[in-house]
Amino acid sequence: MQLYDYGLSTLEQYGLKAETTARTRGALLCHTEKGLLILKEFAGSEKKLGKQQELLLILKEKGIYVDSFLPNQEGNLVSRDKDDVAFTLQYWYEGRECDTKSREEILRSVSTLANLHTVMKLTPAEEYRGQSLREVYVRHNQEIRKIRKFIRKKGGTGVFEKEFLESVEWFLKRGELALEMLGDSGYEELREKSWQEGEVCHGEYSQHNVLMMKNGTAVTNFRHWNYDIQISDLYRFMRKILEKYNWNLEFARDMLSVYHRIRPISRMEWENLRIRFMYPEKYWKLANYYYSHNKAWISEKNTEKLRVLIKQSITWEKFGEKCFGIYPF
Secondary structure: OOOHHHHEEEHEEEEOOEEEEEEEOOOOEEEOOOOEEEEEEEEOOOOHHHHHHHHHHHHOOOOEEOOOOOOOOOOOOEOOOOOOOOOEEOOOOOOOOOOOHHHOOOOHHHHHHHHHHHHEEEEOHHHHHHHOHHHHHHHHOOOOOHHHHHHHHHOOOOOOHHHHHHHHHHHHHHHHHHHHHHHHOOOHHHHHHHOOOOEEEEOOHHHHHHEEOOOOEOOOOOOOOOOOOHHHHHHHHHHHHHHHHHOOOOEEEEEEEEHHHHHOHHHHHHHHHHHHHHHHHHHHHHHHHHHHHOOOOOHHHHOOOOOOOHHHHHHHHHHHHHHHHOOOO
């Protein structure tokens, strides 16, 4: 891989030298005179990167630990090596990812997200606006129907295909109901309000992007940031955690309370959370992964994920009703 051989040479463009280096998830950790930095290949939009840096510097100013970029000696955020491969250099932290087995660390991550959201605002820029949730649900429901039709026509013989066909009507019904409820809700008004106020989402807030340190919590990987209703970040984080905790109602309420104490959740946001938790997103993801990958060989892991999802389905449905039935704040 060229990252180790040539990426390191770009440090010269920053006037830096690496005392020691270590590989990590397709990047290079570098111990330098400016502390711990991470060198990554870059293949995105430099314009969006500039806007991302603007956001990160605002957060840094507010005392939040984030992976902001170092400009090179020419003032650019992107540097190219002799083979014209683009790299970025970011501040990094000594810490480890949030442990999903630790309730304390999960609640700390929720608290960090709430603090992020209180300051994550930028002047609106249309090209970075998040997708309409209504359009997403319409598309996902269509895709579930298309996959159902494909498997029926093909004749589902595999375990995954059989399990899918046996469960698809139940999950699709919930997907259609969530779309209907979204249309009857104040979603468009909420979306417009968050847009006018320049609210920004992390876009991929998960345990992998929260680092637990001795002196605080750092948040990394903002490359999917966008303008959207901020509780969409909270929903994504909570959904992934609650799947691991079999939709534990008490734990969900603890997370919502921790977030609300720092960044209040409005009635309209509460209603939107209810609809998001009602949509069978994980089911769609598994079906979509099956359809877009090698259908001749379906991994046992994905079949097991589908089985767990089906097994949890009634608990998941009841969770939404019990957790979001009444606005508690």
